[in-house]
Amino acid sequence: MRCARVADVNVAVIGLGLIGGSVLRALAAAGHRVSGYDADPATRATARTAAAQAHSSARWQVTPTVRDTVARAELVVLAVPLPAVGGVLDQLADAGYTGLVTDVTSVKTPVRDLVAQRLHRPPRRLAGFVGGHPMAGRETSGFGATDPALFAGCAWVLCLEPRDTSMADWLELAALITPLGARVVPTTAAEHDRAVAAVSHVPHLLAAALVSASADDPLAGTLAAGSFQDGTRVAATRPELIAAMCGGNAEAVGPALDAVLDALRQARAAVDAEDPIAALRDWLAPASAARGAWPHRPGTARELPARVDDLLALGRAGGWVTAVAADRRTVTAVRPLRPAPA
Structure with a gap:
């Protein structure tokens, strides 16, 4: 299928730690116009220095306030710890931001609830929200640990709530993320x-x-x-x-x-047990077999209709999306090959 090519997008990344900073750098390297903000002045200074040293095609800007960061943004990526999400959402509301929002928080249901409470209310409403979580990370943190290639080969959850998520928004984000090398996994917040x-x-x-x-x-x-x-x-x-x-x-x-x-x-x-060696061997055997079969090998890529039920079934089967068609009607989907039961 002919894959979607997302035009240059104005993206704001709020929070420039390991994940947020890596998102900033990866999207900038992919040719998007990216601005970033972090509440820590030292982190902003580090990111600003790195931007000045970056290749011109992969450069980004660092702004002094949330309002400045989102002023021209079409998409905001929230990359702050869960306890800080509510405060950042309040700042987005105060700035009058009404575009698309996603996040990279490792818990999805509380973020979805916070967005509903803080941003989906009159007089302003978001254009849309799609919860996200790239399953990538390291034990190190901070902008100094960031890597634009961090998401290559990683599973990146994009939440798809049957009654709440706009399919157009979901596909737009999937088309933005898959060129970074990530495997987009559709699922609900609760299942995630x-x-x-x-x-x-x-x-x-x-x-x-x-x-x-x-x-x-x-x-x-x-x-x-x-x-x-x-x-x-x-x-x-x-x-x-x-x-x-x-x-x-x-x-x-x-x-x-x-x-x-x-x-x-x-x-x-x-x-x-009377024979602890035998008892432990029996206890260990199922885990040894399961770990030996993981990760499951990917099956053959195929086209899948871009429909909620089909995508959620794909995610529940452990599958993922690697590309989005230009017409947004289909996606390239891969399911894992599971070993036959012993």
Whole structure:
């Protein structure tokens, strides 16, 4: 199919940490006109210096206020931690912004609710809102850690609420994001929050628990190697960021954490079994098989109608969108190849 080519878009990015700064740089490198703002003056200064040093085709501007940042924007990307979202939305309202908004927050339902409360109200209403979350990141943070190639190959959620999301807005954002190399995953906010609780939020808590359990043992610190490093990398993330995403998604994190605790209790019982080696082998086998089969290989790309039900079914099957047709009637969709049951 002939893919959509999104014309140069005026984009405002509010929040220039790792994800927001990488979005800013990636969109600028793709030829869009991008302005950025961060509440921290030092971050703005760092980003402004980097802009001056950037290649002319990948340059962006850094502005002193939210109002200045969104003055000419057709799209605003919110890239601030969840506790700051409400305040930024109030600033958008005060600035009279009525265009399209997306975000990169790791929890989707609270952001959707905040937008409904703060921006979808008379006398001004947004042109549209599409919640987003690129599943990319590092344990490091700040504009100095940003990378315009951060999103290549990553899954980037774009929320598609059957009764609320404009399909035209959703497709416009998908057409903007897929050229960055991201795999756009359609899902609802509630389904997103439930999934990331298990694969992102609880792993942060588990990593912190593993570090805490051995932090006071100097010998353990010396002997720690690959398994400890791989299992605890995200524990180095700033505590306020972990707290915001896990606390902001408490309704889904609770059951996901209970499931892990139940599994660990089963492991604890296996250790006390008459034959702990055999019991642990049986307990470990399903997880070993599942991890060995992940990530699932992508299937053949095919055209899919750009309809809500079809796109949500794609996301629920673990699939993603790699391109949007120029006429916006179809998308290029890929479903993962799942291994046959043992």
